[in-house]
Amino acid sequence: MTGTGIGASVKRVEDQRFLTGNGNYTDDINRPGQSHAWILRSPHAHATLKSVDTSKAEKADGVIAIFTGADMAADEIGGLPCGWQIHNKDGSPMLEPGHPPLAHEKVRYVGDQVAIVIAATRDAARDAAELIEIDYGVLPAVIDMDSALAGGTLVHDDVPNNRCFDWEIGEKDAVDEAFAAADHVVSIDLVNNRLIPNAMEPRAAISDFDRSTSQYTLFTTSQNPHVIRLLMGAFVLQIPEHKLRVVAPDVGGGFGSKIFHYAEEAILTWAAAKVHQPIKWTAERSESFATDAHGRDHESHAELALDKSGKFLGLRVATKANVGAYLSTFGSSVPTYLYATLLAGVYTTPAIYAEVQTVFTNTVPVDAYRGAGRPECTYLLERLVTKAAREVGIDPVELRKMNMIQPDQYPYQTPVALMYDCGDSPATFASALKASDYAGFEKRRAAAEKSGKLRGIGISTYVEACGIAPSAVAGALGARAGLYESAQVRVHPTGSVTVYTGTHNHGQGHETTFAQLVSESFGIPIDQIEISHGDTDQVQFGMGTYGSRSLAVGGPAILNACNKVIDKAKKIAAHIMEADVSDIEFADGKFTVAGTDKEMAFGEISLAAYVPHNYPIEEIEPGLDENAFYDPLNFSFPGGAHICEVEVDPETGDSEIISFTAVDDVGRVVNPMIVEGQVHGGLAQGVGQAMLEGCVYDDNGQLLTGSYMDYTMPRADDLPNFSVATQSVMGASNPLEVKGVGEVGAIGSPPAVVNAILDALAPLGVEDISMPATPLKVWQAIQESSVRQAAE
Amino acid sequence: MPTVSMTVNGKSVSAEVEPRTLLVQYLRESLGMTGTHVGCDTSQCGACVVHVNGESLKSCTMLAAQAEGADVTTIEGLANGDELHPMQEAFRENHGLQCGFCTPGMVMSALDLVQKNSDPSEQEVREWLEGNLCRCTGYHNIVKSILAGAQALKG
Numbered sequence: 001m002t003g004t005g006i007g008a009s010v011k012r013v014e015d016q017r018f019l020t021g022n023g024n025y026t027d028d029i030n031r032p033g034q035s036h037a038w039i040l041r042s043p044h045a046h047a048t049l050k051s052v053d054t055s056k057a058e059k060a061d062g063v064i065a066i067f068t069g070a071d072m073a074a075d076e077i078g079g080l081p082c083g084w085q086i087h088n089k090d091g092s093p094m095l096e097p098g099h100p101p102l103a104h105e106k107v108r109y110v111g112d113q114v115a116i117v118i119a120a121t122r123d124a125a126r127d128a129a130e131l132i133e134i135d136y137g138v139l140p141a142v143i144d145m146d147s148a149l150a151g152g153t154l155v156h157d158d159v160p161n162n163r164c165f166d167w168e169i170g171e172k173d174a175v176d177e178a179f180a181a182a183d184h185v186v187s188i189d190l191v192n193n194r195l196i197p198n199a200m201e202p203r204a205a206i207s208d209f210d211r212s213t214s215q216y217t218l219f220t221t222s223q224n225p226h227v228i229r230l231l232m233g234a235f236v237l238q239i240p241e242h243k244l245r246v247v248a249p250d251v252g253g254g255f256g257s258k259i260f261h262y263a264e265e266a267i268l269t270w271a272a273a274k275v276h277q278p279i280k281w282t283a284e285r286s287e288s289f290a291t292d293a294h295g296r297d298h299e300s301h302a303e304l305a306l307d308k309s310g311k312f313l314g315l316r317v318a319t320k321a322n323v324g325a326y327l328s329t330f331g332s333s334v335p336t337y338l339y340a341t342l343l344a345g346v347y348t349t350p351a352i353y354a355e356v357q358t359v360f361t362n363t364v365p366v367d368a369y370r371g372a373g374r375p376e377c378t379y380l381l382e383r384l385v386t387k388a389a390r391e392v393g394i395d396p397v398e399l400r401k402m403n404m405i406q407p408d409q410y411p412y413q414t415p416v417a418l419m420y421d422c423g424d425s426p427a428t429f430a431s432a433l434k435a436s437d438y439a440g441f442e443k444r445r446a447a448a449e450k451s452g453k454l455r456g457i458g459i460s461t462y463v464e465a466c467g468i469a470p471s472a473v474a475g476a477l478g479a480r481a482g483l484y485e486s487a488q489v490r491v492h493p494t495g496s497v498t499v500y501t502g503t504h505n506h507g508q509g510h511e512t513t514f515a516q517l518v519s520e521s522f523g524i525p526i527d528q529i530e531i532s533h534g535d536t537d538q539v540q541f542g543m544g545t546y547g548s549r550s551l552a553v554g555g556p557a558i559l560n561a562c563n564k565v566i567d568k569a570k571k572i573a574a575h576i577m578e579a580d581v582s583d584i585e586f587a588d589g590k591f592t593v594a595g596t597d598k599e600m601a602f603g604e605i606s607l608a609a610y611v612p613h614n615y616p617i618e619e620i621e622p623g624l625d626e627n628a629f630y631d632p633l634n635f636s637f638p639g640g641a642h643i644c645e646v647e648v649d650p651e652t653g654d655s656e657i658i659s660f661t662a663v664d665d666v667g668r669v670v671n672p673m674i675v676e677g678q679v680h681g682g683l684a685q686g687v688g689q690a691m692l693e694g695c696v697y698d699d700n701g702q703l704l705t706g707s708y709m710d711y712t713m714p715r716a717d718d719l720p721n722f723s724v725a726t727q728s729v730m731g732a733s734n735p736l737e738v739k740g741v742g743e744v745g746a747i748g749s750p751p752a753v754v755n756a757i758l759d760a761l762a763p764l765g766v767e768d769i770s771m772p773a774t775p776l777k778v779w780q781a782i783q784e785s786s787v788r789q790a791a792e
Numbered sequence: 793m794p795t796v797s798m799t800v801n802g803k804s805v806s807a808e809v810e811p812r813t814l815l816v817q818y819l820r821e822s823l824g825m826t827g828t829h830v831g832c833d834t835s836q837c838g839a840c841v842v843h844v845n846g847e848s849l850k851s852c853t854m855l856a857a858q859a860e861g862a863d864v865t866t867i868e869g870l871a872n873g874d875e876l877h878p879m880q881e882a883f884r885e886n887h888g889l890q891c892g893f894c895t896p897g898m899v900m901s902a903l904d905l906v907q908k909n910s911d912p913s914e915q916e917v918r919e920w921l922e923g924n925l926c927r928c929t930g931y932h933n934i935v936k937s938i939l940a941g942a943q944a945l946k947g
């Protein structure tokens with residue numbers, strides 16, 4: 001036994017370099033002869049570019065070159081593509097207006113790229129950028145979705161009413177019938193607040209072009225370097241894959257925001273061939289706020305039909321989703337297939353219908369942010385169900401229980417396309433109720449009341465879908481890419497192993513977890529195993545890391561490649577030990593011949609594979625190096641229950657989380673320590689959304705929350721210690737039986753927090769509060785409700 | 793361009809820099825010591841925390857020239873060869889880092905807390921970290937790491 005296999009809380013392999021300051025993030029890299037870029041950005045949300053005069057700036061000290069959108073247009077550079085095509089209700093495709101990397105003729109949000117200044121130093125580039133003279137023809141900006149849909153001001157002239165698409169899912173007639181037969185109808189209007197991802201490492205890139213080989217290299221802060229190579233190479237710059245290397249080295253957090261192909265990557269790569277020297281660009285935090293794709297931003301109206309006993313009969317949802325000024329890489333899939341397909345939640349609601357309109361506005365593009373669609377869905381459902389419990393007069397625990405999918409109902413076909421493969425929501429719910437001492441809550445509420453505080457408890461039970469696949473299904477729904485993963489397991493002559501994975505590690509601990517898979521498979525300790533990722537010249541192919549897919553999709557690829565290695569090694573072992581292959585057994589790193597004491601160590605076989613003196617050369621090739629591509633059978637469906645307890649100070653509106661309990665079903669757990677850490681991080685972002693974070697644009701499209709002074713990031717003293725546990729039904733759709741854990745915290749937690757605050761405020765007659773539930777909003781809600789009650 | 797000299801991790805260093813160069817730029821760009829990170833432009837994230845003359849300081853808030861002659865310690869100066877400093881070890885043991893970007897600042901900040909308060913409570917740790925942002929960990933394991941590191945340092 002190695003002690004480093006599946007199920008062990010192995011300390012992380014990657015920590016040594018991060019703890020000693022030896023991480024290798026993009027901005028830490030410098031290339032010989034490198035120049036520096038500053039991107040000049042639009043200060044206006046909507047304007048025509050009447051003229052852009054770079055002549056003065058070009059003469060400034062240290063300036064090497066300046067390029068504008070006109071230069072890129074002259075080179076016929078393509079627009080940034082969207083990776084998922086959605087169809088309208090009438091079957092026509094969504095509208096996809098062009099997205100030039102450097103704005104041409106028009107700018108469409110504050111921060112839109114107008115010019116790149118390349119100079120000897122970053123300061124010189126920045127100073128020169130101030131000398132560029134631009135005559136902007138300022139246009140009215142359209143920021144909120146209702147005004148956008150009313151038409152008038154158009155973000156793109158060829159998109160009427162700023163509507164990108166109008167999509168639907170589910171059976172409208174069946175839902176209408178359900179509502180006609182209902183005893184109760186509960187409705188709710190919700191805003192899912194717009195968030196700014198804020199990975200702590202700002203985006204950065206370094207491009208290079210080798211004239212002698214026509215080879216381009218791009219270092220970039222990406223979650224998926226092969227996807228960037230494909231999108232940028234094939235759709236934007238027309239560079240074939242073999243001439244384009246994309247490297248995503250250590251990346252300081254992503255949370256979705258580093259999935260997308262950003263304009264700066266294409267601009268820098270294109271410009272490197274013009275200036276014949278490497279170009280480095282690193283965003284300032286202000287640029288991150290203004291240009292990293294934002295998350296969420298939905299407005300929804302939802303109605304739930306119930307029978308007399310409280311059974312859910314039907315659900316009707318209408319959502320408007322802001323996609324910002326341009327369609328980002330996955331901007332169209334998030335508010336559709338990652339959102340409305342989960343509207344059954346953990347419940348047996350038999351009829352569901354949802355319609356989603358996506359809207360262009362003069363704001364930064366909106367795309368996937370940790371959870372991507374599933375937090376929006378969970379928030380809607382769990383707020384609505386909680387409201388239903390209150391209105392219909394059934395305990396919120398009982399109402400959930402009586403509507404939950406039971407363990408014997410799996411596989412469970414929902415009315416909105418997905419088939420849940422396995423799960424046990426009643427079990428995780430029961431555990432969370434117990435762990436949070438739900439039964440003892442009223443006593444605690446009474447105690448808090450004595451000290452002048454309002455206590456509340458809030459529940460969220462959820463299911464989510466991750467590891468999006470199979471590719472054929474995703475393709476049928478509009479995905480323009482495959483969603484498999486690949487792995488190469490290279491056993492070296494002396495028996496150590498390098499694994500090349502197409503997923504990307506930016507904090508998730510893959511270098512440890514994936515090594516544990518190999519340790520388990522080969523029976524060797526993890527210090528004999530290296531995980532390599534992030535360089536398209538090293539890794540055969542990959543789709544990267546997002547949607548909690550790495551272990552669920554990338555893991556089985558590694559496992560399959562390991563199994564191929566073992567199969568081949570058995571043949572070698574059989575030859576050398578003069579036995580039949582069927583008699584060779586492999587366990588704990590040793591090949592043995594059944595019924596004998598003959599054995600060979602893993603390292604002896606690998607050596608034989610590379611020094612094939614005594615070898616079945618007619619049957620197999622030398623070497624021990626195997627590839628696998630894995631396309632899953634289904635999504636995986638993590639789920640669970642989150643329970644939050646808060647105390648509100650009615651004098652100040654300040655809410656404090658007293659306890660937060662999460663019991664999550666994430667399938668098989670490979671490294672419990674890392675899994676807990678992932679849940680903690682997701683919960684923090686969920687609590688941030690619920691209580692602290694909110695992106696605000698003014699009516700002119702100026703970002704009012706553009707720095708850490710204006711946008712409230714969760715800090716250590718805003719958060720509690722979390723009580724987290726896993727309670728899993730093993731995954732049914734992949735051989736590792738894993739489900740995915742990266743997003744569960746952010747998906748399940750926001751409604752638990754808001755439901756808790758509303759529960760605390762219920763005695764005061766407060767019925768609604770929007771996220772983020774800041775002290776000001778809570779205090780205002782208390783004041784308004786007391787005024788209203790006094791009037792009644 | 794003026795020459796700025798100081799001691800970094802026990803070694804005398806000097807480099808010519810523009811007057812507007814920040815200490816963090818001096819460390820990262822002039823000395824190539826990239827363990828100290830830049831996470832913001834408003835001095836709020838704490839990714840850049842180093843020790844200057846024994847006190848923690850956000851190295852983006854100080855000009856390199858102001859550190860002339862100072863004694864600076866960065867994350868690169870903590871470990872003894874391959875042997876981690878007890879606070880670094882506590883972060884590793886308690887999974888106090890994920891992407892690692894905030895980590896150098898967290899560790900340097902934690903060390904200053906512990907030298908001022910050798911036995912901090914959980915609440916004191918959380919309050920001390922007011923100037924250090926982490927987007928990955930939810931702080932749970934960072935707080936745990938610092939409490940464990942403090943105990944280890946007390947010996």
Ligand code: FES
Pocket residue numbers: 829830831832833834835836837838839840841850851852853
């Ligand atoms: S870089 Fe953010 S505080 Fe210094």
Ligand code: FES
Pocket residue numbers: 200252253507888889890891892893894895925926927928929
């Ligand atoms: S570990 Fe990633 S920001 Fe803290």
